[in-house]
Amino acid sequence: MEKISVKVCLGTTCFVMGGSNLQELNDLIPKKYGDKVEVVGSPCLGLCSINWEYSKAPYVKIDEDVITEATVEKVLEAIEKKLGN
Numbered sequence: 001m002e003k004i005s006v007k008v009c010l011g012t013t014c015f016v017m018g019g020s021n022l023q024e025l026n027d028l029i030p031k032k033y034g035d036k037v038e039v040v041g042s043p044c045l046g047l048c049s050i051n052w053e054y055s056k057a058p059y060v061k062i063d064e065d066v067i068t069e070a071t072v073e074k075v076l077e078a079i080e081k082k083l084g085n
């Protein structure tokens with residue numbers, strides 16, 4: 001099975017809008033999923049400029065899917081779905 005890629009936006013908008021809480025995923029994901037899921041921080045994903053109100057930040061990308069207003073719970077849920085759990 002291919003690895004699932006999780007990109008956590010570390011751009012200023014996302015970081016300020018709550019992305020700083022998502023740093024927890026860097027520990028959590030490897031512990032929970034080992035090498036099935038890869039988590040990386042990313043510079044601005046370019047999504048905040050599409051939505052001028054920034055109201056949907058922070059953003060996380062899971063493969064090609066975008067999670068808006070991302071929380072640790074939302075991201076884990078989306079990973080579980082992808083893994084078919």
Ligand code: FES
Binds near residue numbers: 014047058
């Ligand atoms: S800062 Fe996160 S998408 Fe731009």
